[in-house]
Amino acid sequence: xxxxxxxRQGKLxxxxxxxxxxxxxxxxxxxxxxxxxxxxxxxxxxxVLLGGLFARKxxxxxxxxxxxxxxxxxxxxxxYARYVHDRLPGPPVLRGVTFALIETTxxxxxALLEDYHxxxxxxxxxxxxxxxxxxxxxxxxxxxxxxxxxxTARLHRH
Numbered sequence: 001x002x003x004x005x006x007x008r009q010g011k012l013x014x015x016x017x018x019x020x021x022x023x024x025x026x027x028x029x030x031x032x033x034x035x036x037x038x039x040x041x042x043x044x045x046x047x048v049l050l051g052g053l054f055a056r057k058x059x060x061x062x063x064x065x066x067x068x069x070x071x072x073x074x075x076x077x078x079x080y081a082r083y084v085h086d087r088l089p090g091p092p093v094l095r096g097v098t099f100a101l102i103e104t105t106x107x108x109x110x111a112l113l114e115d116y117h118x119x120x121x122x123x124x125x126x127x128x129x130x131x132x133x134x135x136x137x138x139x140x141x142x143x144x145x146x147x148x149x150x151x152t153a154r155l156h157r158h
Contacts, residue, residue, distance in 0.1 A: 014082045021151035022077015025096070025144045026070050032143035036136045043126035044133040046140070052119035061119065073144070076103065081152050096149020100141040108137060 033046060048058060051065030080099050088095040111128035119125035126133065 015078050017152060017155040018078035018081030019074040020077070021081060021148055021155055022073040022075065023070050024151050025077060025148035026073025028147040029073070029140045029144040030066065030069065032140050033136070036139050040132050040136055042132045042136065044128055044136050045125060048119055048125050049117065049128070052117065052125060056118075058124065076100075077148060077152070080148055081156075085149070085152050085156075092149040092153035093146045094149065096147070096152065097142055097145035100145030100148065101138070104137050104141040108134065 030047070037043065037045060045062070045065075047062040047065030047069060049065065050068040051061035051063065054064050055061040080096070084099050085092075085095060088098055090098075111133070114120050114128050117125065120127060128134075128137075
């Protein structure tokens with residue numbers, strides 16, 4: 001019975017670690033996005049992509065999108081901390097980057113559905129099914145993964 005309680009407490013601890021690390025990593029993603037939006041001069045703004053499903057005005061779409069992005073970061077962080085972090089080889093930063101790049105490569109084909117997105121249809125958001133947007137996604141996920149791996153490892157120690 002006591003062993004079972006320790007296991008449950010450990011899982012809760014991993015969940016908390018993952019959520020915190022995932023939110024911090026999601027912030028790093030947004031910071032990197034602001035850099036690459038200027039660097040590439042291509043409006044593949046993921047906050048508008050997410051929030052634009054619920055709001056027409058760009059500033060509202062970005063606010064809603066930020067909330068959705070941080071929630072997604074927490075979920076991804078929990079998955080990473082509980083199921084992936086200890087199973088990948090290499091240093092924590094490399095493990096996080098590997099996880100993030102696998103995730104983005106797996107879901108990127110959803111960009112084929114871009115014609116259905118209201119902001120893209122209205123011309124208020126750049127298209128995603130192209131090399132520039134894919135490069136932006138890779139850079140963002142490298143930032144996310146590096147922070148996720150590092151933050152998870154640091155939080156596990158405490």
